[in-house]
Amino acid sequence: MKPLLPMNNFFQVRGQMPVFPGVDEILPMYLHDIGEDHFHEEEGSDSLEYNGLWVSDHFHMTSVGVDIGSASTQVVFSRLTLERMGGALSSRYRVIARESLYRSPVMLTPYRGAHRIDERRLSEIVETAYQNAGIPVDDVDAGAVILTGEAIRRENAKAIADTLSVHGGKFVCAIAGHNMEALLAAYGSGTVELSYRRKARLLNVDIGGGTTKLAVIENGHVLETAAIHVGGRLIATDDHGTVTRIEPGGAFAAQAAGKPVSLGGTMSATDKVGIARWMAQHVLAAIAVNKNNPNTGDLFLTDRLTELAPYDGIVFSGGVAEYIYGLQHEEFGDLGPYLGQEIRRCFSEHPQLGEILPASECIRATVLGASEYSLQISGNTIYLSNTNVLPVRNLQVLHPDCDLHHDIDASRLAEQIRAHLRRFDLREGETEFALSFHWGGSPSYERIRAFCSGLKAALPVLFSSRRQVTIVLDGDIAKTVGRLLKEEFQVQAPLLVLDGILLQDFDFVDIGRLIEPAGVVPVTVKSLVFDMGSSGVRTGLNVH
Structure with missing residues (x-):
């Protein structure tokens, strides 16, 4: 590995705009609502790349997304294809395809003490991702840095996000609160797209390390979002069962479940099952009307949901969803495996709430980067x-x-x-x-x-x-x-x-x-990019 670069110098990306024959140097891009800009393979076949008209109407760019969450951090590199919209007189471009260039391993978000993210180790994670991707820093055209969940509570979170996104204005920096994180998960998991295609009312349940985000989507429109303090890494132990990390929400859940824990104390697998079961019951209670459900009031980090069950389907995303769907079995010393099993059991016992549907992405239900340059003139x-x-x-x-x-x-x-x-x-x-x-x-x-x-x-x-x-x-x-x-x-x-x-x-x-x-005045537009699976790529979707 090359020597670490200072974080304020690491991301220095180029700012060149592509210019094509017959096209103005201004490349604005406007994206319609879901369903109007899907890309199909036959529309952009390789044989067309040799056609001068196709080349003048399309260009490629490299984008990166850095997601720093409560429990995990990941880096994703993508190659975006942009297409000029409309007829020959249009100079607006949209993203029509995304090719995944490299996805880093999902790493545990590094912390230094109870109140700070470890910026040095975080820098190592990001630098290693660039090296393993084989992509020079100067070859990245645009990107996004997103902080979510418990990570945003750290005292240096804003400084880290700003440092990672200082690249001449080319990177988007967003510290996502609970509602915005629920929106990002709904799009990143593919639930919004699935709701549109099925013309259905769906619930996306994104269970991460620190919080559970809820989003109700109908016909491709997000109707409502909420979040509760339930997560797979609110408590963590080492290989010997010693508690090495406990967040306020974890301490509350453990006490309420009759399994109180403290930093440096011990915790058994039975304790973890008990706490996970308590959490799963409260996730269920947050979306259903039932007089026998436990009171979830103290757990809500936002307003309560009003668009309650039943739903046409329920999609799970986030790190814990890997366990719900049986995609992950390895343990990392936290509540993740136990919470995943209890959530699956709990929702399976109540099929009237909605059919459990597969997610197109679970732990990787996140922003894949940003598209730029799309430049408009007022x-x-x-x-x-x-x-x-x-x-x-x-x-x-x-x-x-x-x-x-x-x-x-x-x-x-x-x-x-x-x-x-x-x-x-x-x-x-x-x-x-x-x-x-x-x-x-x-x-x-x-x-x-x-x-x-x-x-x-x-x-x-x-x-x-x-x-x-x-x-x-x-x-x-x-x-x-x-x-x-x-x-x-x-x-x-x-x-x-x-x-x-x-x-x-x-x-x-x-x-x-x-x-x-x-x-x-010139207006440079940078749009967050989400992967919508086989049906296309969406950036900057409207929320209703």
């Missing part, structure tokens, strides 16, 4: 309250499912925006993000004013703060929206409103400086 009717609002980098995009084609109800719009922030674990005034909307219908004063009223009602704290507000639309109304917010609604926050830009959930954007005299 319209020239943008609104900037001052030039200090530019540039901005790695801004997460939220795309609430709002109907802006008909009469606009300001109150309903405000609630939809607030609900969407909760879905992604974002709190008003704490984190910067970009709100994206599809505008339809007439740009009348009444409709635009109702839209602005809904925005102001949804984000009263943010709009009165010093934190920047970024709004992105595809209709040419940015200047009108900005002026109304500033002049009629007295918004105090720095304001950036762009139009002519197409974005969606799971996009991250870099917005450059104003280009004069055109009066436009």
Whole structure:
């Protein structure tokens, strides 16, 4: 192994954009809802690669995904194929295929004490993955670093994520809260795609090392998410049964199950079975209405589910799912094997809740990387309250499912925006993000004013703060929206409103400086990439 590189120097990736004959240097990409951009092998056969037209409309890029979870860390390298959308006049590109180049072994996430991730050992894991993949750092075009579960509780988690993703703006950095982690698992496991194909109401249960994430999906749309404090590595022991790790949720579960444990104490296999059985019963109780079920209130890390069983099917993902489906039998000193067995038994005894369906991915149900460059140029009717609002980098995009084609109800719009922030674990005034909307219908004063009223009602704290507000639309109304917010609604926050830009959930954007005299700004779009199995590749799916 080569000497370790400092983490702040390890990821330095190139920033070259491909340019093709007859295609502008701008390569924007817009991805439709599920079902509209699936890739089939016959559409891109090898014989077509020698066709000049096919080559000019397609290009490849190398992407990497680094997933740092409560129990495990993994690195995935992929080769993405992007295709120009529409006719010859379109310069927008979408991902149509993904080839797996290398998947690292799933490693235990390294910790140093109770409060820190071991950054040196984590760096070794990532560097070794690059070496084993045989992929030079400079050959990686884009990627994503995702921290989830108990890993996000560590005091240096944010610093590590930022360090791993500092590559000239090319990597996406996301610290996923419980709801967002449930979304990522629902897409990464293939449950969203399966729900769309079957036109079914499914439940995805993602059981990791520290938490269990729940997502209810209907016809390819995520209806609701939740999380409870149940996981396979909340307690861990060494080969002699000595407790070497115990998280607060593990201590609570052990006490409640009548099997109290302490760091340095001993724990038998019988103890692990008892605690795992208690956990499995509470996972079941979280999704079902039954007066005999135990109270799960203390375990919920989010709001409770309201979309309860029965479901058309239940899909398990996460590390514990490997044991549920019998794909893994090795023990790692934690509760994983015992929890997997108890979950399987518990759900099998209650078939009325829903048929247990296979997952396309279990422990690898995660983000595979990000696609870039997709670069869009804004319209020239943008609104900037001052030039200090530019540039901005790695801004997460939220795309609430709002109907802006008909009469606009300001109150309903405000609630939809607030609900969407909760879905992604974002709190008003704490984190910067970009709100994206599809505008339809007439740009009348009444409709635009109702839209602005809904925005102001949804984000009263943010709009009165010093934190920047970024709004992105595809209709040419940015200047009108900005002026109304500033002049009629007295918004105090720095304001950036762009139009002519197409974005969606799971996009991250870099917005450059104003280009004069055109009066436009460049917007680089980086979309999270998920593997959707044989039916295609999806990036940046909308959440409803």
